[in-house]
Each structure stands twice: as C-alpha cells, then as structure tokens.
Amino acid sequence: MEYPQLKLDNQICHRLYMASNRIIRNYRDPLIQLDLTYPQYIVMMALWEKDGITIADLLEKTAIDGGAMTQILKKMTDKSLLSIVKDENDKRKRIIKLETHGSELRHQAAAIPDKIRCSFSHMTDQEAQQLIALLDKVNQEP
Amino acid sequence: MEYPQLKLDNQICHRLYMASNRIIRNYRDPLIQLDLTYPQYIVMMALWEKDGITIADLLEKTAIDGGAMTQILKKMTDKSLLSIVKDENDKRKRIIKLETHGSELRHQAAAIPDKIRCSFSHMTDQEAQQLIALLDKVNQEP
C-alpha cells in the first residue's frame, strides 16, 4: 500500500469517532426517559457534583463548546432543570443553579444500568481502567 | 459520594467524547488546506482504499450516518471530488467514483504529519496499539 497512514484501519481518530458516536447513541434510549440529550446529561452530572458554579467552570468541567452551551442551558432552563443567575460580584458572569426538578432527576439517572452507561459488556474492569488511562493521555494534548 | 457512577471522572463515555472532539478539532487546520471536513476526509480515505463502491459499502466502512452521507456526498460532488453514478444492475444502488481532483488530493493528504494525525505526542507506539485494541472492543458492541 502506497500510503499506509491513510488506511482507515490504521487511524486511531476514526476509531475514537466511531466509539464516541456509538456510546452516545447507546445512551439515547435511557436518556429519552429523562428527557435529556447526552450533552445535557453531561451538564447535569457536572451540576450534581457541584451546584452553583459559573458557566466558565461548567465549560471547563464538561469540555462542551461555549457557543453550544448557551443554547443547551437555554433549553434546560425551559425544562425547569436549572436557572441562570447573574453574579452580583461580577456582572459578566452567570451562575447556574439546579432547580428542584433537576436535583431530583439525579436518582433516576443513577438507575441507568452500568452496562448501558459504559456499553462495555466485552470489557473487563482492568481493561476499562487501561482505556481510561490512555484516553487521559489523549486529553492531555493541546 | 452518593452515586459514584455519576461522577464525570468515572465516565469512560465522557473521556471518549472529549478525545474524539479534540482530535477532530486538531484535524481542522490541516484539512482546511484540502478544503475537507473531517467526515469528508473519512469518505476520501475509504475511497482511496477502494474506489467505485456503493453508498451502502461506504456507510459500513466509515460508520457515518446515512442521512448525513447524502448531504456529504452532495457537497463533495459540488467540489468535483467524486461523482455519484446509478448502478445499472440494481437501480436502487449508487456507485461512488473518484474524480481526478479527488484522486490527486491523496498525495496532499499523505503529507499531513502523523503528530497531527494522531495528536499523540505523549504516547508511545505501544500505547497507541493498546488504545486501538481497546477501542476495537468498544466498537464490537451492539
């Protein structure tokens, strides 16, 4: 083969692309029960961990795009999951606060089976830990 | 912590999501030189490997969404990268054929540095092979 680096089978990025799409797709059904999309679910997980943070903090924690975040938060506000409050100390900032409905959803989310969560029935715990470590290396890149 | 499975740090899927987005983002600049998006680049790689295949074959090889593929191929046709031909044996099928411009782009694509291609300056070859094997396990899932 003239250019082996152009073979799809040799491309880590294509495997990541497929794996990411596949897992998000597997989440779709359980998340529809909660009336959440996958990025909205990430926002919820960030807020369940720490409520009342700024949008900038949320962007850093979730790695969601800033432009998308505005739209996502607007939709989540419409669903009464959270509210967006001005920071009185610094009026450029917005603070995101969970509403009752958003907090309560946590218990339902915890019931999503781990098999669906990770979609790794073929994978041992050790392999999962290995995968996490390798993905962290990828995510350290600039 | 009440629900450790809801912690973002414990989520393989969130790491996959970040890693996939990051690598595709890293591809953006070199691909802009070729006037390609990342999914269009995947289609090109599939065709450079095997020209003259059907859309169904292309969908299987690339794991791109069917609805998106129609639009992607239309845009690539407009850029004279390929043409879409009816299969005379089975008129439901379409055969995708590279045009001259599409074939020639291969040499430019081969010049994209491996560091950008894989975005893994922190990663040894052995770790890359490990990651590939683990991602293949993920991609075996239903």
Added chain:
DNA sequence: GGTTATTATTTTGCACACAAAGTAAATATT
C-alpha cells in the same frame, strides 16, 4: 480617569449525528 485590553458570554452560520418518515426499486409471498 479615560483609553485599551482582557474576560465572560452570546450570536451567527455552516456542517454533521440522529431518528423518523418518505420514495423508489428489487425481492419474496401467495
């Protein structure tokens, strides 16, 4: 203290992922 630069967020425009519904042609059923 007024101008400039930086930070935090929003807006806009394009491309794609996905589901669901639609179309057209081949195949299966009877």
Added chain:
DNA sequence: AATATTTACTTTGTGTGCAAAATAATAACC
C-alpha cells in the same frame, strides 16, 4: 402476476460542535 416485504437511499427537523464576530463588563495601563 398482484401484493407485500425488504433494500437502498433521500428528506426533514432537532440538537450539537465549531469558528468567528459581537456584546458587555471588568481590569490594566498610562
């Protein structure tokens, strides 16, 4: 052979990723 089913692909609508430009408020500078 007429109907039904399946296959191959397209269309539509919503949500998101991304870059670039816009807005607004704070911080920095002279």
